[in-house]
Amino acid sequence: MLFTLKKVIGGLMLPLPLLLLMMAAGIALLWCSRFQKSGKLLVSISWLLLALLSLQPVADRLLKPIEQRYPTWHGSQRVEYVVVLGGGYTWNPAWAPSSNLINNSLPRLTEGIRLWRENPSATLIFTGAAAKTNPVSTAEAGARVAESLGVPREQIVVLDRPKDTEEEAAAVKARIGDAPFLLVTSASHLPRAMIFFQRAGLNPLPAPANQLAIESPLNPWEKALPSPFWLMHSDRVGYETLGRLWQWLKGSSAEPGQQ
Numbered sequence: 001m002l003f004t005l006k007k008v009i010g011g012l013m014l015p016l017p018l019l020l021l022m023m024a025a026g027i028a029l030l031w032c033s034r035f036q037k038s039g040k041l042l043v044s045i046s047w048l049l050l051a052l053l054s055l056q057p058v059a060d061r062l063l064k065p066i067e068q069r070y071p072t073w074h075g076s077q078r079v080e081y082v083v084v085l086g087g088g089y090t091w092n093p094a095w096a097p098s099s100n101l102i103n104n105s106l107p108r109l110t111e112g113i114r115l116w117r118e119n120p121s122a123t124l125i126f127t128g129a130a131a132k133t134n135p136v137s138t139a140e141a142g143a144r145v146a147e148s149l150g151v152p153r154e155q156i157v158v159l160d161r162p163k164d165t166e167e168e169a170a171a172v173k174a175r176i177g178d179a180p181f182l183l184v185t186s187a188s189h190l191p192r193a194m195i196f197f198q199r200a201g202l203n204p205l206p207a208p209a210n211q212l213a214i215e216s217p218l219n220p221w222e223k224a225l226p227s228p229f230w231l232m233h234s235d236r237v238g239y240e241t242l243g244r245l246w247q248w249l250k251g252s253s254a255e256p257g258q259q
């Protein structure tokens with residue numbers, strides 16, 4: 001119940017739902033009350049924020065500091081495990097396997113496979129529980145896609161009980177102990193994930209995937225026009241900011257040794 005409540009409240013506090021709620025409140029004031037100035041102010045502010053957060057220079061400037069904490073892994077250290085954290089997914093057997101990995105999950109998986117190919121004797125671990133209405137877990141969905149891309153099933157481990165990052169860290173600790181491993185997740189999620197894994201007594205090697213904040217050249221109109229693509233980048237900022245706030249509320253916001 002607490003997990004569902006956390007997801008619902010957190011979801012409503014992300015940029016798009018929050019700004020739509022602000023707009024709705026402003027419209028309600030304009031139509032159903034005498035507080036016309038307050039209604040106009042709410043609508044105007046929420047519209048302006050939505051427009052700004054949908055622009056590439058704004059969205060990526062907010063996202064870049066979160067993503068740049070850890071560079072792409074090109075190290076030579078040998079590892080026994082490559083751990084890929086779960087993300088968005090569905091499971092439709094009629095689709096191409098990789099189509100079932102939504103948003104952040106597919107880039108995480110492809111980076112995990114790249115790192116596994118550099119450590120071909122390693123075990124590839126996928127984490128993440130099943131959505132309530134789906135008989136296949138996010139971990140199992142990742143495993144099936146990896147298998148379809150040539151990873152032998154006997155070198156795949158599925159940890160399909162954890163519902164969030166903190167539980168994923170505990171499950172990995174129980175499974176591999178102190179063995180060296182690469183931790184693969186989205187670049188924006190990795191700083192928060194590292195804290196959970198270090199607090200579980202693990203020493204993961206950070207391996208970011210799914211970098212989104214663009215620094216390379218773009219067409220002028222791509223920077224000037226609002227787009228849901230850039231709004232998604234702002235959404236990641238909001239999601240990770242709320243995640244760090246939740247860590248702070250639980251007393252686990254700082255990395256070990258920093259308290």
